[in-house]
Amino acid sequence: MDLNTVTTLRTARTRDDLRLEPGETVLAGGTWLFSEPQLEVSGLVDLTTMGWEPWTIHDGGLSIAATCTIAQLLEPPAPPDWAAAHLFRECAEAFLMSFKIWNTATVGGNLCLALPAGAMISLATALDAVAVIWTPDGGERREPVATFVHGVQSTSLQPGEVLRSIELSTAALRARAAFRKTALTPLGRSSSVVTGRLDLDGRLTLGVTAATPRPHVFHFGHPPTDDEVQRAIATVDAWYDDAHGAPDWRAAVTLGLAYEVCEELRS
Numbered sequence: 001m002d003l004n005t006v007t008t009l010r011t012a013r014t015r016d017d018l019r020l021e022p023g024e025t026v027l028a029g030g031t032w033l034f035s036e037p038q039l040e041v042s043g044l045v046d047l048t049t050m051g052w053e054p055w056t057i058h059d060g061g062l063s064i065a066a067t068c069t070i071a072q073l074l075e076p077p078a079p080p081d082w083a084a085a086h087l088f089r090e091c092a093e094a095f096l097m098s099f100k101i102w103n104t105a106t107v108g109g110n111l112c113l114a115l116p117a118g119a120m121i122s123l124a125t126a127l128d129a130v131a132v133i134w135t136p137d138g139g140e141r142r143e144p145v146a147t148f149v150h151g152v153q154s155t156s157l158q159p160g161e162v163l164r165s166i167e168l169s170t171a172a173l174r175a176r177a178a179f180r181k182t183a184l185t186p187l188g189r190s191s192s193v194v195t196g197r198l199d200l201d202g203r204l205t206l207g208v209t210a211a212t213p214r215p216h217v218f219h220f221g222h223p224p225t226d227d228e229v230q231r232a233i234a235t236v237d238a239w240y241d242d243a244h245g246a247p248d249w250r251a252a253v254t255l256g257l258a259y260e261v262c263e264e265l266r267s
C-alpha cells in the first residue's frame with residue numbers, strides 16, 4: 001500500500017547514512033512496512049543499499065547479514081559436517097509464504113518485526129544465534145536472539161539501533177537437529193514450532209516459538225526424559241492467543257512436538 005505519511009526516502013550506503021532523523025525508520029524488504037499504514041513514519045532509510053554480503057562462512061561459523069533475503073539464506077553450500085543445515089529450509093518453509101516474501105523479506109526484518117510466527121526467530125533461537133546490533137554512537141553490541149525478542153512486535157532495539165547481522169557458531173551448525181511444526185491448515189501460519197539441537201558433547205537445546213509471544217529456549221546437559229521435557233514446558237509463562245490457535249491447545253500441541261523432537265534426537 002502507499003504510505004502517504006512518508007515524504008522522504010534515503011538510500012543508505014555508509015554507516016553514517018544510518019543515523020535516523022526524527023520520523024525516519026529503516027526499510028528492509030518492506031513486506032511488512034508497506035502492508036499497513038505507518039502513521040508515525042515520515043521518512044524511510046533503505047538498508048538494502050548498504051551492499052552487505054548476504055552471508056559469510058568463516059572459521060567460527062556463519063554470519064548472516066540482516067539484509068539477507070529468505071531466498072538467499074538457502075543458497076550457502078553447507079559444508080558436509082553442518083548436520084543442522086536442514087533447519088534453514090524447514091524454518092524458511094514455516095513462513096506463511098508467497099513469492100514476494102520468499103524473494104524480498106529479509107532475515108533482519110523478520111527478527112526486528114518480532115511476530116510470534118517469525119520463522120527466522122525459530123531458526124536463530126534453535127541455533128543459539130547472536131544478534132550483532134549497531135548502536136547510534138558508532139558502537140556495536142551483541143545479544144542472543146532468544147533475549148533480543150521480548151514479545152509480540154517488541155525487541156531490545158533502542159531508538160536508532162540497527163540489526164547488522166546474526167552469528168551462528170560452527171558447533172551449533174554441526175549439531176544434529178530436529179524440527180516440528182503445527183498449523184491449523186497445511187499452508188497456514190505456524191501455531192507452534194519446536195526445534196531441537198543435540199550438540200556433539202551431548203547437550204540438548206529445545207526451542208519453542210510461534211506458540212508463545214516470545215521465544216523460549218531450554219538447555220539440558222543431556223537428552224532429557226519426557227518428565228524433564230514436561231517440567232521445562234510447564235515453565236512457559238504465556239501461550240499466544242490468536243486466530244491460529246487457543247493458548248491451551250498451543251500448550252498441548254507444543255508439549256507433544258517437544259516429546260517428538262527429543263525422541264528423534266535421542267535415537
Ligand SMILES: Cc1cc2nc3c(=O)[nH]c(=O)nc-3n(C[C@H](O)[C@H](O)[C@H](O)COP(=O)(O)OP(=O)(O)OC[C@H]3O[C@@H](n4cnc5c(N)ncnc54)[C@H](O)[C@@H]3O)c2cc1C
Pocket residue numbers: 025026027028029030031032033034035047066067094095096097098101104105106107108109110111112113115116117118119157161162163164189190
Ligand atoms: C503474505 C505475507 C505473509 C507473511 N507471513 C509471515 C509469517 O509467517 N511470519 C512472520 O513472522 N511474518 C510474516 N509476515 C510479516 C513480514 O512480512 C515478515 O515478518 C518479514 O520477514 C519482514 O521482513 P522485511 O525485510 O520485509 O521487513 P520490513 O517490512 O522492511 O521491516 C519490518 C520492521 O523491521 C524493521 N527493520 C527491518 N530491518 C531492520 C534492521 N536490520 N534493523 C532494525 N530494524 C529493522 C523495520 O523498520 C520495520 O519496522 C508476512 C507478511 C506477508 C505480506
